[in-house]
Amino acid sequence: MSTLHLPPELSQELQAIYTAMATGYAHVAEVIGLTCDNCPDNCCDSYFLHYTYCEWAYLWQGLHELDPKKLEQIRMQARHYLAASQRDLAKNKRPQIMCPLNETGRCLLYSHRLMICRCHGVPATLTSPNGRRQRFPGCSRCQEIVLQRYAPAELAPAMDRTELYQRLVQVEQRFLGAARPLYPKIRLTIAEMIAQGPPQHRH
């Protein structure tokens, strides 16, 4: 097997999606009055799962740019994360363990972090292809602000993730191409994406 590399045009499209997401996020955060400044929480210990090979490959683009010693240290932390999260999951406990890419509160791969890392915080909506509409309330700090300022909470502005997710799906389709059926669906933490190494071709 060989490593799946994200072609430059798909890296650029992913960056464009991330930029659009940052703009949408900033707008909603400003209207609501949400900022991460001095927040007692650090969301990087949340148990988030990620679903796309293209973002996995893009994460590894960033990891490959790190100093090899740093990368080895991160991979070791990822393996510790995996062992600890498996212990928690075996006890039916949702893991709350710091992401191996977080160093003293800061993301070491900020420009390569994944979509879910970027959109967590503000309220959001998502309309599925079958027409089902979901609304996400945002992080704990956001929910406190919304509770004080909006009644009902659904009146608070929300970032619509639908178009961004559609664009992400298109990048994934172009990335895997006709071989897409050969790639099993993934539900991976960032620690798993690091510990497993970059995604591999399947023939």
Ligand code: SF4
């Ligand atoms: S996303 Fe919300 S909970 Fe997380 S650090 Fe920012 S303000 Fe705090």
Ligand code: SF4
């Ligand atoms: S990739 Fe970065 S932003 Fe995402 S959880 Fe890890 S440290 Fe936090």
